[in-house]
Amino acid sequence: MALIVKKFGGTSVGDVDRIRNVAAKIKQTYDAGNQVVVVVSARGGVTNELIARAKALNPQPNEREMDMLLTVGEQETIALTAIALHGMGVPAISRTGAQAGVVTDSEHTRSRILDISGGDIHEQLNAGKVVIVAGFQGADSSGEITTLGRGGSDLSAIAMAAVLKADLCQIYTDVEGVYTSDPRIVKSARKIPQISYEEMLELASSGSKVMQARAVEFAQNYNVVFEVRSSFNNQPGTIVKAEVPSMEDVVVSGVALDKNQAKITVGLPDKPGTAAKIFQALGEANVLVDMIVQNIGTAGSANLSFTVNKDDVQRATDVVNSAIVDLGGGQVSHTGDIAKLSIVGVGMRSHAGVAAILFEILAKHDVNIEMISTSEIKISVAIDLENADAVANAVHDGFGLDK
């Protein structure tokens, strides 16, 4: 008998039929003799409807009241899931975040988990019940209802698995697992049977949307083994866990492509401190900067380029334009025709020459590398958007990921 935590996201519980489908999956695990704790999100779309109502009443709704409002989404789902399980003869009981003892700080809409007592979950499990817990939510020490922010339900599930010392945590989603690349772009992309936390984190930060980095980081910190799998079929998914020796044989485990980038280039006098001033201004304006390169030109001028999310490009340009006035003027240009291609793999650490192979593949395909950025287990290049999909396919297969 194992203790298994299962998490189902908004699309998995989007309507009554899907909730019934989720209940059937839970029943299967329960009937096999396991103890099951289920973490669910709000039905897909509900959160957006609630936000729309709030904004219609007040364009800047109070965060405490937004938490009060949005937590009804999961509360509905936990009750419906329990009701569906009862209909299938499975004993089940629902618990709000507060009832499950999820204690957070008081930072409404983006609370951090301070502690999880679990409430009476072990008693309920020992009494033969499936326990359905509302994801995304908790309560602060004075009983105020809080939410964990984006990706909060994944975090709830991973944290619950850590506290309950679960044998496995299964994150059910609308994809079948983690792929060597985006199957919509790279035809030969394959599901990865297992992947390390670090690779998963690098993939998350490189445009792969399977899970928010925050939940993966938590799993890494508490060493929670989890599986990402589909809620719409019974295929095994991808197991995410700490690095194991055999993983190192695989030098590159995935290729990620982020087509939502824009590049901004600033030409300005090459003086110490100019780059610092520009990025300080961008930081104060809350613009997230991704890759950065600087080339020093011939006549004492420098070209500084960086990438930002496409949505932020106008704001970033405005910030830079006003910052360069203090720096004695300069030129600012931007382009949205940029894609970021990343290769990720823990094996890179011990294998030299991975970058060389990548550049060789790119050269063979006449791809101009506009920017390069690396981490211990990732190499990212900014390339022209136009042929990005074809290049991703070539890189993917070039590293043997199609086999």
Added chain:
Amino acid sequence: MALIVKKFGGTSVGDVDRIRNVAAKIKQTYDAGNQVVVVVSARGGVTNELIARAKALNPQPNEREMDMLLTVGEQETIALTAIALHGMGVPAISRTGAQAGVVTDSEHTRSRILDISGGDIHEQLNAGKVVIVAGFQGADSSGEITTLGRGGSDLSAIAMAAVLKADLCQIYTDVEGVYTSDPRIVKSARKIPQISYEEMLELASSGSKVMQARAVEFAQNYNVVFEVRSSFNNQPGTIVKAEVPSMEDVVVSGVALDKNQAKITVGLPDKPGTAAKIFQALGEANVLVDMIVQNIGTAGSANLSFTVNKDDVQRATDVVNSAIVDLGGGQVSHTGDIAKLSIVGVGMRSHAGVAAILFEILAKHDVNIEMISTSEIKISVAIDLENADAVANAVHDGFGLDK
């Protein structure tokens, strides 16, 4: 400065525009220098949607989970109302039933209030905030979420007013107050400026749907003065309070007509205990019986007639048919062409002859009285459904209620 409790039902908070309208009413009272506690229901229709989803998953959903499910309705409304008030510059904070210290027993879907602490409501009021409380809901002593059942939000408001020692409790609804009769039937019906708890209760049990009897009884027990008024205009409504001497001048304060009745007639041997057996069987089947009359016939047989809600007529007929087998057989017939007309007034107590006046009016209009039932402050007659509206008009005006 007064402490005023305002309650808004589901139609009053049915959508974003109506919530804005409710917030404007609250602001008006707040700006006039009053402390305001608001009790709200779920948006109209939400509860039925949630019930439909639950029943689609399980025709007999667990009551504890139904409470978990349905309480999201008011939780949404309290947050939206607070957000709307903030948008108008009014400080406000929302409270679930549990947070407002509404402690109930553990009878899910029909809990009784055991205690209300109010939580920190007085502190919030003293800090200048409007407090928005979720009606209909509470929590039992172990923190399980409970609901008060039908009419629960009215009860929440009245109970909150009692505990907080409010100066006034205003029940906002979709009618302008309590009328001398149903204005859709009786053209000359007038709004009653004030009425006693007892009259209100008799009207409630006679088909007037303004409020559930349970909340009125609670108000009577705790002597909470409340006003029933419209949420769609600014007219004064009807004040409901303990009987005051001047009220006795009004012999009849209202005429109620219930067109949702059916009559069942049983012909059976006139033996002691037969009626008891029939009503025992009906009670066990949870059929609510309203009026009862029995006539003894000539040849040792008896005709027993009673009225039930039209929806229950088939079930009641089945129950009686199986009960009379044990009693040696008999005849059962039923008709839905029945209306119950009631006149209500505390003044009746000290005025003889009210029944005589009623019967005289009915006779003048050639109305056959099929059944009669009386209480201390009410006389009800079952009459033919066909002319019931005209008769209600005649009785209403006959007792001078049009003036």
